Amino acid sequence: MARFVALLAAVLALLVAACGGGGTPDEPKDPVQNVPEESGAREKVKVAVAPDEAEFPTADGKTLEQLASTMTAGPSLGMATSIFTTGEPSRMAFGVIGADGKPVYGPTAIYIAPTPTDPAEGPFVAPADVLLTDARYRSKQAATEQDPFAAIYAANVKFPKRGQYAVLSATKGADGKLIGATGQVQVSTAAADPIPQVGDKAPKVETDTLETTKGNQEILDTRVPPSDMHEVSFADVAGKEPVALLFATPQLCASRVCGPVADIALQLQAKYGKQMKFIHQEVYVDNDVSKGLREPLREFNLPSEPWLFVVDKSGKITARLEGSIGVQQFEDAIKTGL
Template identity: 50%
Template sequence: MRRLAIASLLALALTGCGGDTKSDEASKGTEDPAGVPFGDAIREARSVEAGDLPAARGRTLQQIAGRLPAIQLGPATSIYTPGTNRLAFGMLDQTNTFVYGKTGIYLARTPDGRALGPFAAPADPLLVEAPFRSRGAAHPSGEIAAIYNASVDLPRTGKWYVLAVTRSQGKLFGAASTIEVTGNDPVPAVGEQPPRVQTETLASAGGDIESIDTRVPPSDMHGTDFRDVVGKRPVALLFATPRLCQTRVCGPVVDIAAQMQTQYGDQMEFIHQEVYVDNDVSKGYRAPLEGFGLRTEPWLFTIDADGRVAARLEGSFGVDEFRDAVEAALG
């Protein structure tokens, strides 16, 4: 395994919806009390303490990387603005197998710039209970079973260099990438009122569920139009396309939504909106996504009873973040 070179960053997008890559480390372990089979590695990676990772101590990003063996970082978020941001990502080894361990993020403006961090990046499982698993469900022995997320401070616009350090099987590894912080965020932010878009329902589709849901089997989150309910009761609005996803996570996040609906459906409305016109990527995004200014998927917005965005999640998110977003809307 080669030495990590910050100056020649490797960013691997989480593309593709299928595959047979297995992670033996992720598949070890037993089921939790809810019947979800978390692997030992994922269970351990869900908690990150201050002493789990090297302190920055005024060092540069290159110095922290040192001679760490290099793995690959795949960013799962794309919109960053000055201030506090959510940075979600996955990590893969040289065989393209997902890596799970206690993880943190370091940031700098240049490879030899003073590093900020580490910002804790706990793993968030994509695994759901058996009744909610679709054909595209995440599985502990599958190619992706959890996603990392960190809350990071990005005080200025421009390019930032990112180093993720993870402790896996007793060893430290480094994964590098870059992100671009801009002053422009076209997507409805927390505290704002979202556009009152009209989402597609089973009724508006004339009963043709497959035209508005590529999940197998289809979900039951198509009974209500967002325009009819926003501002009247809390809403969880999920933009995702399980079959046509440009990442590996649309199937799992819709499964998570279905599971959350059974837990919170009496308190808020759950709506799933497909992404592409006629379920054809070449035809572009459907009108509700255009209305929200979206250029990536999946996205989750939770809106409180007053009709304001309580939380938003881009790209990939697991059970923990989804639940936090729901509870933010419920107050």
């Protein structure tokens, strides 16, 4: 009997390990625990999750060039969002990539100016948000990725006027010194943004289901294995119950910083699936980039992917997030629709 109990305990331990360990299907573990410990990545991400504005120099009339001159150069900025507007702060998601091609993690903030020689605005703190799910929710793509981004940065940046802006990120290294990376973004007016916004009624688009694709799961979902977020069409549930509608293509995403958003949706569906419908819509016709975007994306006027729209039971959009989305921001978005 003792041997049987010991064997049973060992089997249960293996099952827990296979499922990622920690938490339950309804209560995923702390996302930071999913970051590998190698090279101190977990500790670096841990301190990057909650940056303090006081850790960064105030703009105080300095230009971007002057601020950059106080930082160590080398990394590049990988933008993970592309839509920026005046008015309400825009979400700027990005990765910082070192000269060795590896992600750089640490407390981070953003500065902006129309040109590098103009006075800067900032710092806008950019908390890191973990992209890695518990093991049981990881797709084959995520599990076999050789150099995954463990986290993505995101800052809420207020742009005073439309036009082109220079961007400077500042990341605090383990030695306390700041590391700088530069980029550019284009900003339009909110009125010129054709994508449905928070507060708008969501277009009642017909999303693909196993029925509409005649049972072809390869067309329905490029994730391996396919998810179960295709059971109903968005048009059938919009305005009746809360919905998290995710436009994403796990296999065909062109950017390193897209992140495994479909995996994150599955993990959060385990926690919130009794309160909200989770729907995933693939992006390209026949999963062929050359054939263009599928009709649901056209109806939402989406020029890119991934996009997440959270819709409350009245059919109103309560959150919209473009590009790479981490576990925390995804969950915060879901809560707005409940």
